[in-house]
Structures are given as structure tokens and as C-alpha cells.
Amino acid sequence: MEQAEPPVAALSLPGVDSISKLPTEIIASICERLDRRSLHNFKMTSKNLHAKSYKSFFAHHFRQSAFTFTGDGLKRLVQFSKDPNISPEIKVLRLVLVSFPQQGMEHLSKDWDTSDEAMAAIVDVADGEDDSMGARIRQVRRYRKAIRRERRRAYGHYQDDQNHLRRSGHDVDMLAEALRRLPALEEIHTVDIHGVDNPWGRGNIISNIGDMPFTASMLSWIPLKQDTYESRFEVEREMKKTSAHSVGAVLGAIYRSGIKFNGILEFRGVPHNLRFTKWTHCSRLSLSATPARSFSLSMLAEMKDTLSNLKALRISTFCYVDRRYDDDPVEQRDIEWLLQLLERTTGLISLSLIDNGAQSKRTVDLNFVQSMEDRSITFPRLKAFMLIGAECETPVFTRFLEKHKATLRRIHLDHMTFRAKTPLCTPDAGDTFLFVRWSMHNHWRVDGYHAVSTELNDGYAQLNFRETLRNVTCINEALPVD
Template structure:
């Protein structure tokens, strides 16, 4: 009987196009049908898993990205790199608990309890009563030895305790918690182990920053990504598709680390902010510095690698104050600032070649709060103005987030009334930001020929205009 398998005879390019309309599970099922389909659907499989690759500013995550970028099977599929701003705060170490979420954590807890029990027995050995000891000796002496077994009497010596503890430490993986109930000391050991691991991640991330190792690792990855078109810096975390290396971190510390979210800090439980209300300003300051550092690391890596982005550049959660050292030779380094050799103000202009072809630009600024201090005399969002000349080809611009209402500062009013700013702009999206009506009218008048779409959104209210109808209503 003739074979009716016509799908595997299709060209590989057509099968790749089919894979673009399939989900992950469907692609995996398709690849298991036969060796031919597995080979022809490889590009679709790689694009499904690695087209958007997520990474953190940790050594393990960046090294995993480098290994992936040097893998000939997948490097050409990576088009979007998403830098998730996962941060290890010192204050979050005390939020680590002893809750168990899976079998692996249950085994670690049982091991900690067994070690605690062994340690407790070593500190307080059992002392038998003399009468009980003589009774045992008499019982053993009148009992005939059994063939194959030792005739030595039972003893609670150190060797026996070590043997018993060895059994406890080598229990099968399926031991239930009912067989080895957690003890207070075992739970303390378990929490201490998790917090020690968290501390190692925190110190490792800080070392990457202070020694500019993170920018070097990211630059090496950029050099090996020939198809990279877009870069996204985000303070959001997708737990279904986490960054490289994050699942291992979660299994080690028993919780999901937070991201530097300046808008609402949705990653933190409400109890955390209640207990640490006195530290909330300090936490937000740490977030602002870390997001600024993430932007600096990304820009420094792009400059070092000499890549050229062609699609989009997105910053989700940008700070209103982005402070950099003036030159790469500056030696002053605060405990939480970005080193000058990572990226400096004098190097911003050198990025124009890398960003000259970017078509889509998106910045999501965080909401300024009344107790947020602005160090120095630098005007809010002045750093964003210095980046505007780097993007002459932008056609779609999206700005989201509150500005400094107390100072009556409006990015929209200051930047877009000039026709020289983003000269090729075709679509402008403004969301949750201040915009004076006069500035809006001036913007429409200056960009009547180029601008095709304007969207202004303030909470649930959204206004959309086509330039032709908008200008007719303005005149």
C-alpha cells in the first residue's frame, strides 16, 4: 500500500512556516512523528524556544547565554534579547522561609532534619541506667548466637550512632515527611541553607557590577548573535518562561526573587511592605540604581560588541534620574553606582551607529512618588533627551508612565514640539503622562506630513487620531 505521508515530503521552508502557527506542544508532537520531520522542523523548533531569549544580570545566566550564542544550532534563531532585572536585595534574605513546594525541597528538608538530629545526639549522648545495662548484658549472655550475625551485645556507642545517622542521611528519595517529622532545629538549618545560597547570589551579582564583569559577559554574547535585532530591558518576570538560570535559583532559595519594579513592586507581598515600611524608600532607591545600571550595562555591551540593532529598543521601568560618570577614566565608585568603565556619559554619542536603524522605541517610566529624592541638580529625564539623537530612524515611539507632577515637568511638551526630534516618526503612543493641549497642537502641526497615528491614553480613557482628521479639527 502506498504511503500517504505527504507532510514530510514538503520543503523545509514550508514546514518552518507551518511551525510559526503552532504552539510549543504541537511543535514537539510534530517532531516526534519521524526523523525527517524532526530535521525539517528544527528551525521552527529553535525559533519557538529561542527567538526571544531571556537573561538576568548574574554570572550563571550570562554564561548560559554565551554558551547558547556559540551553539551553531540555535544562535541564528535569537532575534530578541530580553534582560530581566532580577535583583537580590539584602532585606529580602529575611523573607526566605522553610515552606516546601516540591519533592526536591522535601528531600532537602528531611536531610536538614536528619543532620540536626545527628548533631543533637552527638551533643547529648544517651546515658543508660546501670540496672538496664546489666539486664541487657544478662539477656545477651544467655542467648545463643545466630549463624551469620554478630554475637556482640547491642551498644549505644558512637559507632552505632554514626551507623544510624548514616541510614538517616541515605534514606530513599520517596521518604515522606510523616516518617521524619520536621524539628525546629531542622527547620532552622533548612532556612539557614537557603539564606546562605541567597547571600551567594547577592554577592556574586554585586561583584559582577563593581568589577564590570557583567558588561564584558553580555558583550561577548552580543558578538556571537548575528541575527539579534531587538533588545528589551524589563522589570517584569514571566514565570512560565523565566530567564536562563532562574529555575535553578528558585530551587536553591525556595522562592522567586523580585525584580526591580518601580511602578507597583507587584512581586513583593503586601506583608513585606508593611513590615519594612521604614525601608521602602531605601528599597525603591535600590531599584532605581539597579535599573539604571541595567541600562548602562546594555549600552556598554552594545558599544563594545559593535552590533547594530535594526528593529526595536525597549526599556520597561526606566528611572527618571539616570546618573553616569562623565568619562570612562573616572575612578569614583559608590557602593551602589555603575563603574565608569562600564559606561560613561562621554560614550553616549558613540552609540549612534548601533541605534541608527532602530524602527521602534519604547520607554516605560516609573511613577514618581513624593518621597523619592532627586540627588544632584540634574533635571529629571535629562538623560532621555541625550539619547534622542541616537534614534533618527524611529517610526513608532511609545512613552508610558507618570512624570514629576510636583514639578510640572512634561516630557511630551519639551521634546516633541520641535520637528527635528524623531523626524521620521509615524506613530506616537502617549500613556499616563502629562501633555499640554498647546504642545499637542504644535506637535500635530509640525508633523502633519509624517505622523500617521496618535494615541493618547490616560487610564481607562483612550483617544486615537489619524493625523488628517486630527489636523482638520485643530485648524
């Protein structure tokens, strides 16, 4: 009989004794250079290494933690925040926005996923029974129908749970409770794609509905190619509701937690016409589907001390389908919440505004930069600025950059439409400035020059800066904070 392999901790490996005698600080440095699987194997090599790498194991696994923005995901987040080994290690919190549109129920698979389900489907037929092969086929068909029926039932439960979670405000309560217990938290992100890592809470959904849940991004809606326009409208309306509510839920949780958040805040997939109620006593849901008691503009007015030292703000918008029919009224954009948020985050070091609706010919509000100027919104510490998919008047945009030229070091412009009849000025040959040019690839390139021809036309604009400004071409990359 073949002898069973001994556990990893009992193996005698060359060099293990000498490594295990190293100081804990050196072992922690070694653990930082290992991937997740290698760290797990390293920890299981010996009891001494297991003890010395115990803290590094938690730091490596939970430094960046992703959770589905569902009841199960938020409950797991609260559970981790109460664990003294995990809560001090969470520095980056990612909330994966998942949605359950009604049309998704029609695309649930009826195939089994595991070997146990496959064996259960292929049942034994009694000997001597006529048409045994036909009996097996009929049984498999019945089993497939049962699988799909159970998955549709589970999908409906998730739909109800998401609606109840949003309308009751319980998601904001759980998130606020977790934020109070995360002392090392540096970043909060709402994510509309699954990404590489498996977020906490997604495994149960996959086992119950047989597939990954849809995220709030339309990129996850693969069956859309075979669906009608009316179906797409319903899907986008549900995803728009999920993305809109996430903004109010996160801001409401920060407000309720009472923490002073000084890190990085990022929102993905924000609708253009996002609106919140003005007061907490409003009885109806806002157009963001967020209850007034969960978040309202009156709460945002009280968050100046909470967000005054926020380092970076990254907002990515998306143009969802607003109309079912061509003669339906077009929803007007509303960025009042964003302007009020910027008024309370004047300590920003990095500001990124990205519009992913540029491909659908819907861009960021034309008067956005003008609105900031009208409200005298400035950022005395601003070092990095990204603006993608926007339209603005060249003089207004130039004045914005001129106000921040003493601190601004990095800038990224893409898919921009500047409006100006004449060039602003022609600097001396010795000046350092940015030359903004419309390229053949339909995007704006920002290049550094020391001299330029005086033959400028409507398609060009020039911006004066000090010599310390560094050019950054980091398309599709987040700007660094420092």
C-alpha cells in the first residue's frame, strides 16, 4: 500500500532551519516579495516560519480587499472589521457593484458545473427496463429543468435582497460600521468590473445562480448582442440605479462613520444626471434610488471637515440610455452634487474626471470648468490633474490651470474639445509651456516645448507653466497622488 505523503510542515527542507532563525523583520521583508500562493507555502514550511510570518500573511492577503456590494459582501466586510488580525491591515477597500436585471434571469444556464451535479444527473436505470437510454435522457432533461428553476429562484431572491438593502439603508449602516473599525484605510473604490481578484461574497452568488453576477458596467452584459433595444433600456436602467446609489451609499457611510477620510476616493460608472434629495426628512427616494435618510445634500454640506484633507478624487462617468423611445424627453445632466463635493475637498493633490460616454457623443457638462470658476473652487495643493472626454472654453480652462501653476506638476488631457476663436498668446522662445494639439487619432496630446511657431489657429492652444512642470502621458492610468 502506497504511503501517504507527509504534511508540508513535517518535511525537512535544506536551509529551512537557518531561514527560520532569521529575525522577524527580515522574514517580513521576504514575505513582501512573495505572491499569495508562495507566501502560503512559505508559511506552511515550518512552525517557526508560520509564527514569524503570521502577521505578514494577513497584511499580504487583506491589504487590498474587494467585496461585492451586496448583503453577503457587506456582512463579510463587517466581520473582517471586527477581527483584530485583519482590520489593521486593510488599506484599500474595493466595492464591486453587481446588479441583477430582470433580463439576466432569461440567460441563466441549465448546465451543471460540478462533477457531483453531473453524477446526480446521470442516474442509474433499473436492469431490464425498456428503453433504458431514453429513460436516462428524460431524467437528464428533468434535472436540467430543475437546475434552471433553482437558479431562477435564487436570482429572484438576490433581486429582492438588493432592492431591500438599498431602500432600507442597511447597506449604508453596515459600511459605516466597518469604516469605524478600519484605522489603516487609505483608499475607497467603487468598481464596476470584477477584476482579477475574486471579491468576497461573489462565490455564494456563483454557486447559487451558476454564473458570475453582472456588474454595473454594460461591458458585463454579454447577452446584449441578442437582445432588443427595449431590453437594453431595462438593463441599463437597473445598472444605472446601482451605480448611482453607490455614490450616495459611500458618502453617506463616511458621514455616518464620523471618520476623517484623508486618502483616495474613486467612483466608477457615475451617471451624468445623478441627483440626491436636499434634506434628510424627504420621504421619497431620490433619482439616485438612495433614501434621503441614507444620504442627502444636507449631509454633504456638513462634510467639510471630514473630506477637507482628501488626497485624491477620481470620478468616472458613463452615459446610460436615458430614453426608451426617440420622442421621450431627454434627462438633463446634474452635477450639483459634484460641485458641492469639490467645494469640500479643496485639499486635493490629485483630481481625475473621466467621461466614458464620449463614444456615444455625450460628454462631461460643457460648463463644468466654468461652474468651478463661478464658485471660486480652487485647490491650493493640486499637483496632478486629469480631464478626459470634456468640452470647455479655452480661456476658462487656461485660467483654471493658471490658478494652479504654482503647484501643478502633472496633467493629462484626452478626447478634449477646446473652444476658442483666436490663440491666447505667443510666449517667448525661452519660456516653458504646454502645446496642446489635436492629433490624427482624435485625441488631445500634451507635449512639452521650449519654442513654437507663431502660426496658430483655432485648433491649437498654448498654456504657460513654470519649468518644473513634467509632462505625463498616462492614458487609461490613474494619476499618482504625489
